[in-house]
Amino acid sequence: MFKKSLLTLALAAAATNVMAASVIISGGAGTIANPEAYTMSSEGSANDTAVDPGGVSFDLDTAEAANYVGLQSVTIDITGATLTPATSGVIALTGNASDDVSAYTVTYPTTTQAVFTFTTPAGDNNDAGVDGLTLAGTPQLDITGLVLEYAASAVGSTVSYxxxxxxDVGGALIETASAVILESVTQFSTATSNFGLVGLIDVNDGRLNFVDDSSSETATVTISSASADLLNAVPVATPVEVTLNGQFSFLDTDADGAVDAGFTLSGTNATDLTSTVVTGVAAGAPASFTVATDGTIVLKDQAYDYVATLEYNTASAGASTSSYSSAASLGSWALNGSSFTVPYMPFGPNTFPILSVTHEGTVAGAIFVEYMLEGKATATTLDMNGLMVQPGITDLRAVVMDAIAADVLADSGDTFGKVSVDITINAPEDQISAFAGFKVKHPTTLSESRVAIGTFGANGDLKLTDN
Structure with missing residues (x-):
């Protein structure tokens, strides 16, 4: 039966943001219709020095209607950017407010400030300012035409108004408010889903297949382009290159440096078979990797990771190509194995544990140990430092029981009590058995007595199950 493991990486570029119609700064207690700032691509703006954020609206507080009758000036103070010579500020009144605010002068006292000063419209009562400004509904002052020098394109940098x-009564303050109107964001991001490279290799089947006997596994890596409002980077025609890292030498049984005939490893393989790469994949198209065997060779338990790069051009015409890169884990193939629990083991100054395991197979298996102390509700993992249980008989007293005692002593200073031990060995169940017991030495006569706890594993005969 032909067995294979299919590793698929699908990469896609997707636009998720829509250009905001206007950033609204709330000057009063009214509801803000669109509080989000404009976004600017950090990657796309790398070679730009100026940006026009578009419209910014000031939400007037209708509770200040009596004071707005004499509106004289509107000042915009800028933080995080400066005005460019291309600036030509414009202000307009929208919403359900009424009056003629078209008569004004705009000045720029500094490169971080614009001031709109209203002059007397024809037909009013010749008062200074805008006479008779009426606020109703959701009145707003819309400001456009402020072109900004914005060199700090680092992700997270902002511009505020x-x-x-x-x-017109002595320039008295009516109201003021601040908000971020522009933010630099990263345009590209990488996410993994369908996290499938977590196969459990069946040691009971000679490590030739997975426990669920599946013929394929799939993982998806998506490079997304969350299109910003301003100065977007543009992916080039074939921008994606993906490298899958792993140990694929098990596909080369004759050790000639190439994948054996009848087996498959997609992409351009490294000469040492520790990676394979797919290049020239268009944004949005999948980069797929297939690893296939015929079910007669031992699968390698290992961790996988990927490196993906996306080439793009910045927003400026003629700008040089740059690249976005990401790297992360794609999971791992692990081994199942023989598991058993020693439910009871006393330990103390006059107690000497006995724990040994017999491995009747031919392939060494890694050992994993968890223990639970008397009175505790959670288990603790004991670091076995990659210890392999070799075929034959292995004494685990020192590496397991003494290590647990030392672990407990280092943590609490108390090694008196009982412990339950869970042991897993990456070897077939029918090849593993274990014996557990302990000796007790009398503190004065020094005489010893031996207690058998039981034999464990598929070949064992569990004793003292009530303990």
Whole structure:
């Protein structure tokens, strides 16, 4: 029967953001219709020095209607950027407010400030400012045309506006508010889903197949382009290169440096078979890796990881190509094995544990140990440092029981009590058996007595099950 493991990496570029119509700064207690700032691609803006964030609206507080009758000026103070010579500020009144605010002058006292000063419209009562401004509904002042010098394109850097309105009565403050109106974001991101490279190799089947006898496994890596509002980077025609790292030498049984005939390893393989790479994949297309055997060779328990790169051009015309890169784990293939629990083992100054395991097979298996102390509700993993149980008889007293005692002593200073021990060995169940017991030495006569706890494993005959 032909057995295979299929490792698939699918990469896609997807736009997820839509350009905001306007950033709204709330000047009062009203609801903000669109509080989000504009986003700018950190990657795409790398070679740009100016950006026009578009419209920013100031949400006027209708509770200040009486004061807005004499609106005289609107000041915008900028943090995180400066005005460019291309700036040509424009202000307009929208919503259910009414009056003519088209008569104004705009000045730029500094490169971080714009001031709109209203002049007397024709037909009013010749008062200074905008006479008779009426607020109703959701009145807003819309500001456009402020072109910004924004060199700090690092992810997370921001630009803020503070908008202040003043009255024609001595320039008295009407209201003020601040908000972030522009934020630099990373345009590209990588996510993994369908995390499938977690196969459990069946040691009871000679490590030739997986426990569930599946013929394929799939993992998906997605490079997404969360399109920003401004200055987006543009992926080039064939931007994606994906390298899958792992130990694939098990596909080369004749040790000639190449995958054996009848077996499969997709991509361009490294000469030492520790990686394979697929190149020239268009954004949105899958980069697939297939590893296939005929079910007669031992599968390698190992961890997998990937490295993916995406080439793109910045927003500026003629800009040089750059690249986005990501790397992460894609899971691992592990071994199942023989598991058994020694439910009871006393330990103390006059107690000497006995624990040995017999491995009747021919392939060494890694050992994994967890223990639970008397009075505890959770198990603790004992670090076995990659210990392999070799065929034959192995004494586990020192490496397991003494290590547990030392572990407990280092943690609490108390080694008196009882412990339950769970042991897994990556070897077939019918090849593993174990014996557990303990000796007790009398503190004064030094005489010894031996107690058998039981034999364990598929070949064992469990004793003292009530303990």
């Amino acid at each position: 503070t908008i202040t309105t003043r009255s």
